[in-house]
Amino acid sequence: MPAPAPYVRKPHAMMALYMLASTLIAATQGLGLNLITANLYQLQGPLGATVNETVWLSAAYLAPNVSLTLLLTKLRAQFGLRNFAEWAIAGFVTVTLLHLFVDDLQSALVVRFFAGAAASPMSSLAFLYMLESFPPEKKLSIGMSLALTNTAIAPTLARLISPSLLDIDDWNGLFMLETAMALMSFCAIRLLPLNSPPKTPVIETLDIVSYVFIALGLGCIAIGMTLGPFDWWFEAPWIGWALAAGALSLTVAAVIELNRTNPLVDLRWITSKEVLHFAGVILLFRLLLSEQTSGASGFFQVLGLRNEQMVVLYLVMLGSGVTAGLVCASILKPGRAPYIHIVALLFLITGALMDARATSLTRPEQMYLSQGLISAAGVLFLPPAMAQGFASAMKKGMNYILSFLIIFLTTQALGGAIGSSLFRTFVTIREKFHSSQIAENITLADPIVAARIAVLGNSYRTTIADPVLRQAEGLALLGSQATREANILAYNDAFLMTAVLAAMGLAFLLLHLAFNGLRARLAPAPASA
Known part of the structure; x- marks a missing residue:
């Protein structure tokens, strides 16, 4: 792999333009996946599909997206960064435009597959444009923090703007903004060239x-x-x-x-103790952050709330994430990563424990603080870990950067899918458990239950004259309420599990720091000359 091109200092105005271009590209790429994930239920009608069928849209996007960056890294080195950037954004614009002509599930699946492939180089370009603005000594602190902040806030941004886009034209409305942003990104990439290293034949x-x-x-x-x-x-x-x-x-x-x-991925280095530790830490935290992407939104869906009713909550999460990113950029230095991770884990534990006390009366305003803490935790955790791992890979040589990328991509893109999957699976299992426990106590012989059914059935008194039918309707309403309560208890269990796992991670981190401190204290002093 070629060495990076030498740094050329830019005027402050030009640095600001490169940072804006990075933010624009990251937002465009982030909306590509998250607009679908945030609106699975709302897309059933426009596409004439069930929920299980619309989930295939996310799967079709992820299938090529989770791995393509590995090959693109070598393509970028062989054919030049400038050519790579221009062809990548041209392909992305083309695929984004195709979304506007989709009107059924089959064509949507095809377009989403190519969208996942076209979006892979966009995430790399967003990173490169942000790092381009900073000198080498600040790339892994300020540059990395800001780049990862742009990536972390994309799911919240998608949920925030989705209701207005759906009001425009359902499916097509979702992607009108993305198409406009893709065209703006195309202009930014054409007008702001990246500092490109020399081309090197690296593909075998x-x-x-x-x-x-x-x-x-x-x-x-x-x-x-x-x-x-x-x-x-x-x-x-x-x-x-x-x-x-x-x-x-x-x-x-x-x-x-x-x-x-000359392997594409150096598995011997990846399976070393240090790299496995790094991958495990990143993967664990990515799984824990599913509490926000799948937990809070899923909880409020059980209560019947939609994205437009949670706008203020998403604004709080967005503001908290951006603030945490700016703070991380200002304090991130070598040696501080463990202490920043301690703060992030404490935020996550506190937020998850607060959410674990939710009830059927909980509304978004009761989760402003907890979700704000969790959003800040996600942004605080990734930059120090990424900078530490990236610096370790660069010490080994440019060839190891590609191996490092597979770790980061696997733990982020694939780790996000695995985290959401495990979270939903856990909630489903616990919901069945709580439903069975509640059902055991619902019997007409219990006077409290009978009175409750009578009250619920009387709500149909003006429309149903038959008391037997009213009792059946009351029993059905009680069953739906029992299912809702079982789901709430299941989400509380999931929130509590997140807090416990985060606490275990914090305990291991503190033990690791204590062990390193003790070993340094007991190490023999170097002999004097």
């Missing part, structure tokens, strides 16, 4: 072979994990076959890579 034939197996493996796992909680793991045999095919493909790719002189 076996790179393509290895990538095919890696893409197939990660794609199958992404699809299986996305659809698992909806089609349910044990009721859809194809999910097991998809996960098995993914594992087999990754095994074949590992065998190829371990026997190459």
Whole structure:
């Protein structure tokens, strides 16, 4: 891999333009996935599909997206960053425009697959444009913090603007703004060239072979994990076959890579103790952050609230994330990562414990503080970890940066899908448990239950004269209320589980710091000359 191009200092106005371009590109790419994820239920009508069918839109997007950046990194080195950026944004604009001509589920699936592929280089470009603005000594502190902040706030931004876009023209309305932003990104990339290193032939034939197996493996796992909680793991045999095919493909790719002189991915370095520790930490935190992306929004959907009724909550989350990103950029320095992670984990534990006390009367205003803390935790955690891992990879050489990228991409893109999947699965299992417990106590022999059914049935007195039918309607209403309460208890269990896992992570981090401090204290002093 070629060394990065030498840094050329830019005027302050030009630096600001590159930062704005990075923010624009990141927002455009982030909306691509999250506009669908945030509106799965609202898209059923326009596309004439069920919820389980609309989830395939997210799976189709993730299938190529989780792996394509690996190959694009080498394409960028071989054909030049300028050519790569222009062709990438041209492809993204083309695919974004195709969304405006979709009117059924089948065509939407095809477009979403190509959208996932076209969006892969956009995330890299957003990072490169932000890092372009800063000198080398600030790239991994201020530059990395701001770039990851732009990435972290995309899900909240998508939920915030979705109601207005759906009012314009349903499915097509969702992507009108993205199309406009893609065209603006095209202009920004054309007008603001990146500092490009020299072209270097780095692609080998076996790179393509290895990538095919890696893409197939990660794609199958992404699809299986996305659809698992909806089609349910044990009721859809194809999910097991998809996960098995993914594992087999990754095994074949590992065998190829371990026997190459210049591997696409250095598995020996990835499986080293330090890198496995880094990957585990990032993956754990990515799973814990599913509390916000799948937890709070899913909880309020159970209560019957829609995105337009949670605008202020999303504004609080957005403001908290941006503030945390700016704070992280100002304080991030070598050696401070563990202490920033302690603060992030404390925020996450506090927010999750507050959410675990939710009831059927809880509304978004009761979660302003808790969700603000969790949003800040997500932004505070990633930049120090990413900067630390990136610096470690650069010390080993440019060839290790690509191996580092696969760790980050797998733990973020695929880790996000796995986290949401596990969160929804846990909620479903706990909901069935609580439903069975509640159902055991609902009997007409209980006078309290009978009185409750009578009260609910009397709400139909003006429309239903038959008392037997009114009692049946009252029993049905009581059943729906019991299901709602079971779902609320299940989400509380999930929030509490998040807090417990975060507390365990904090305990391990504190033990690690204590062990390192004790080892440094007991280490023999260096001999004097």
